Amino acid sequence: MEEIARVHGIANIPASTQGQFVPASAADAAYDFRMGLRRKLTGQGLYEAVTIKLVSQSQLQDALGTTPQLLPALPLRNPISDDHTTMRPSLVPGLLATAGRNLRMGAASLRFFEAGTIFAATPDGKAIERDAIAVLLSGPVSPASWSDSEPRAADAADLRGLLEALAPGVSVKLKPVKSDRLLIAAQVIVNGKPVGLCGQAHPARVRAIDGRHPIHVAELDVSLLQKAVSREVKFEEMPRFPAITRDLALEVPADLTNSKVEDFFGSQKEPLFIGAILFDVFTDPTGQKLADGKKSLAYTLTYRDSAKTLATAEADAAHTRIVTGLKKALPVSVR
Template identity: 25%
Template sequence: VVPVHINVPDLCPRYGAIVVNGVRGAKTPAWMADRLRAMGSNPKGNLLIDGSNYVMYELGQPTHCFDISKLAGPKIIVRRAMPGEMLKPLDGQAIKLDAGMLVIADASKPAALAGVMGGFYTAVSEETDAILIESARFHPPTVRLASKATGIKSESSYRFERGTDPELPMKAARRLAGLILEAAPGAKVEQITDNCPVKYERPVVEIAPARVNAILGTGIADGEIYACLKAFQPDLKDSKPWKFTVPSYRQDIETVWDASEEIARYIGYDVIPAVSHMPMLPSAVTPQWAVGLEMKTTLAGLGFSEVYNYDFISVKEMKACAFYADMALEVKNPLSSDYQFMRQSLLTGLLKTLRYNLNRGRETVQIFESGTVYSKAEAGKAEEVHCAGLMAGAFPEGGFWQGGQGSAGFYHLKGMMNRLFSGKGGFRFEKPKNAPGYFQPGLCLEMKLGGNSAGYVGKLSAAVAAAFDFKDNNIFYFEIPLTSMAAAWKPEFWQKISKIKPVSAFPQNWRDLSIVLEEKHEWAELERSFSGVQDLASARL
């Protein structure tokens, strides 16, 4: 028997524990691994780890497995950390605990940081034979403070910080134990403990229909409001004011104001009359806005889908994309380590979107995003709007009309850039003098518009692809600062129309010329030398 003691019931009102023996070598079933991949999680192959993650995604309740042979005692004590105590979490980076942090300890030392991450020295492995399944409820502010102080952000802390269902811990623990018993026939449950020093009682909110309509500014019938509440509480009595018992999984409903908002959402926000006395002011079109809209329309016509991502990135992502650390803007009070820096490029968000789509069975991905990028400047910081996109996988989507299908390639994207910049005088490709570090050397071009840089297009490096868990680096990417195109924008319609040129007096004629030059000469250099020749319509290499 593993005793469970809760020394701080105000921070841990419930702690469930199930002891299971005979789990050595338990492997993750194929169906579970497939579902984890579909949710964006990489299965480890160990049922104890993958099963715990699976239950968390399925029910929303984090669980954790301790190796009982590594617990001193064995015993579980939920207490505050003592001054000077250390903990080596699962990621292997030892941390010094602040006095007051909530920990799960054994008889001699902290074994886990409650609600955040388990300890390295009590973690399960392939040799683990007996485990203790933990499923508890922790005080959300305490978990958040510990996560922020240690810089550890996990799927577990994300959920505990926002509050979990008080009635879910034992259900989740039993679910995990059931999955283990199904996959490991030799496993056996030895102990079930539900230590609940503070019993949860569902709050009751008095709701009067007149009060709801006064809050929402509506005239919803009493019967509709009652039907909405009864959908949450089938045994609700029809006596006003209604005594509405809040479900345990809706910790956000505390007052009649919260309940009114839920009623409006359930019935439909369209019942709230739209009344406004604000005068409409005329809007002005800026060159950057006009260029951005034109670019979005063109990319959509080329088969790209627009996406939106956060402006924040992590240290890991910044290093993986070879961004300049000295130019990065750090957020003073980030929500987590995943949002520690402002993005210098749109690349990280697009790669995460690509991974999300590929994990869900997409064979062709063509996406773009228009957003702000940030960097340090003499004045403190600089913001600039960029448009970036990538393509990967089969091309074109659905295959060719004559049958067959190819793969997205460098020249496909290069051709699309030609289409995007068509009609812009002075557009050309040049060999980059200082290409971004995330491109593969030799497969990157700088786009020029007049004398200004109009961005880069190329193939991502193998290192970047590996850092984001892609099987290969057949990912082709472009990024364009809108300021370059805004400078060449023509505000009037007649300025956008190409000028008529006289038709050549000579008939069309093709010539195949063989020219021998040293290898140091590039095609762009040759093209510039004859691009102004009169009556020359086109030249191909």
């Protein structure tokens, strides 16, 4: 073809300026979303790991997955070695192996993530592939220096902060669940939809890789996360009238979680109620100020009328309705 064009003369071939618009596809959107997650995590100071998609039978005990019930693993029919017998059902085994190698090389702080494909088997033996992203945190959150010779170790709050960074502008909640794969486990709920799991690795697994600090991990289904954060952006006018706040201290059972109280606040249809923020948690081991098995949760509740300046009496009436409903819905009392 090139020779024909040369002999005929390139100048004699009419040029075509006609273009064709190609709209973005779902695959393009998924790729852009995965790259966005990578950029967010690297921007938070994490290092991206790339591990092999094959794991050993012993590594399956480290598998976390994105659902409380881990799907059956997908074994190879003809594995190349005993260390590569199964398609990975989770990204966490690879991250733990990476953490172990770094610890043996003298690394103190571990901040890794990996984005890749995980595999599972259906009851009839067919393969399922899903895109997932996993995070691992352990060790000091900053290098030791003259001003801080013993920096604190990464904890669950740091992990939650990373999860919130992956889903800006929507609610991220952690729902405690029972799991034999983690010492402490929670289901990650983004915008009301479950997208993965997180928690703290068992101390035995930490010791097995020579770890000196707790290891916190999370694994999310990228497709579910993309659907959870996809939403229509709405704008509203900045409030022109001031808000009124009321502090509310509650005496609650020790096993009542803040998330249950927040769920109640979030379900309220009171038109003047804007929201509530937890600002204090108090326990009394001596039993002098709080009875045994009790704790105190203190919130700041905000009220506003978008059409006029809210009167104190109106705010008090709305506050009374909220507190009355809270007492009926949960075993709480006002301190």
